[in-house]
Amino acid sequence: MESPDMQTLLSFFKIMANGSRLKLVGVLAQRECSVEELATLLSLKEPTISHHLAKLRELGLVQMRPDRNTHLYCLDTDALNTLNKAMLTSTSIASLTDVEPEAWEKKVLRTYLEDNCLKKIPASHKKRWIILKWLVGQFEPDVTYPEKAVNEIIQQFHPDSATLRRELIDYQMMQRENGVYWRLPEIAWKTV
Amino acid sequence: MESPDMQTLLSFFKIMANGSRLKLVGVLAQRECSVEELATLLSLKEPTISHHLAKLRELGLVQMRPDRNTHLYCLDTDALNTLNKAMLTSTSIASLTDVEPEAWEKKVLRTYLEDNCLKKIPASHKKRWIILKWLVGQFEPDVTYPEKAVNEIIQQFHPDSATLRRELIDYQMMQRENGVYWRLPEIAWKTV
DNA sequence: TGTCTAATTAGAAAAGTGTCTAATTAGAAG
DNA sequence: CTTCTAATTAGACACTTTTCTAATTAGACA
Incomplete structure (x- = not known):
């Protein structure tokens, strides 16, 4: 019709x-x-x-x-x-409705990233989720990283790797076992 | 519903x-x-x-x-x-729609009638029809009137009884035969 | 408690809309 | 052909609506 x-x-x-x-x-x-x-x-x-x-x-x-x-x-x-x-x-x-559906996420990324560095960790839940989504994308899927490697990768973007590492676990974007970390599939992430 | x-x-x-x-x-x-x-x-x-x-x-x-x-x-x-x-x-x-459906006819009557007299015969078809409708209401149904009586009744409202009498016939609101006139039922009138 | 963030409210500028009067056009009827 | 009538167009004015900035409120989190 x-x-x-x-x-x-x-x-x-x-x-x-x-x-x-x-x-x-x-x-x-x-x-x-x-x-x-x-x-x-x-x-x-x-x-x-x-x-x-x-x-x-x-x-x-x-x-x-x-x-x-x-x-x-x-x-x-x-x-x-x-x-x-x-x-x-x-x-x-x-x-x-022909609005760009990802306009919001793009804007948040634009706001918090500058020269590929994280200016600040967003305070609000939803924005933090978007930033973490971007951050977890910096890790390969199906690869295990020792904690040291995780910290090094995160520190390319922001000095507070401890907080961000913990948040990645919290939001269930990564998992930790026996001292190594790996990415979880998107389906497992905590919903925003 | x-x-x-x-x-x-x-x-x-x-x-x-x-x-x-x-x-x-x-x-x-x-x-x-x-x-x-x-x-x-x-x-x-x-x-x-x-x-x-x-x-x-x-x-x-x-x-x-x-x-x-x-x-x-x-x-x-x-x-x-x-x-x-x-x-x-x-x-x-x-x-x-809660408009008064007869507002139009009332207004036309108000415009052309004053002190129960016809000020002027409307030029336009639709308005003339409304005035004639009112005029024919001055005659009893199922009664035959000789031409003289018709003229007298019309002249109570307007001097030009000849024109109005002819129009009543034209619009098929009245009929004439053997010198007498009578009202036709509304169903017979020419539609506006 | 105080600070921060998101949402709402207040108020103002700019654009849009509804209605009017006056002028014009198109067409019917004498 | 001229006159008259109904409809439309033009232009003006008042009112409403959309959007903004600035100020305020409500609630989360440290």
Whole structure:
């Protein structure tokens, strides 16, 4: 099924997000009306009605046909139903969003790393998790490192290797046994 | 089925009629996020995100739970689906509109009648139809009137009884045969 | 307890929107 | 052809909304 793009959906909401236009749609769902008649029904001036009708027409929601000396407007029920149906299921909404999903992690890394060195250990849990994720990436998988090697690698980036080493264990990104350390698969890490 | 009232529907549209909020919904449909994270993803400042989230919360579309030192927001998918479904079928829209359906006719009558007299015969088709509808109401149903009587009745309201009499026939609100006139049932009238 | 961090609130500037009046256009009817 | 009517367009004004910065609050952690 074809799902509407972000822009169409947004236009639809913007057009409908107005009491007067909503009333217009309501009246026109029931019968054809001239601009003058609509103006009377809604207690607004003709130009205001024209303006709203033009917006509704942008989306193809109403149609106009000339009749004698008036313009008769009516609702295009099919167009309304199409827009309405195609509209938001939570799944289709999700697919609309084209934000860079890793923007957040990148920003945290940019904030805390400079010249490939860790400026500071983040205080907050989530940020620390991201930094540790990056740090554990400095170790090869399926390789065991004696503690000394671990410290040396960490110290390339930050002097406090003791804290960071302990945190890697804490977050279950690495494991220690018999004095040697190794990387754990991502599936084992503590969730953020 | 319960259908939403005009006000709820309008609020819903207003809340959704904004690109930033639409993106927020999109992101939160996929996963929980903190305010700071959302700000990064959308390239906006935290207060702006807070502001939008507050609006989404008004409608119950998102929920918040505190976690460590952050607030995690997520989409209430059920609420979204409920609002979405309950929303506009063209029939439910029609039922929302509480405009006085006869406001138009009343206004035309008010415009052309004064002290129970017809100030002027409307030029336009639709308005003339409304005036004639009122005029024909001055005759009893199932009664035949000779032409002289018809003229006298019409002249109570307007001097040009000839034109108005002819129009009543034209619009098929009255019929004439063998020099007498009578009202036709509304079903027979020419449609406006 | 005090410090730090994330979130919220307050308030202001800028952009957008709804409605009006006045002017113009298009078309019907004499 | 001219006149009249309904609709539209143009332009102005008020109100609302979005976003920002600065200030405040609430809560975690040392």
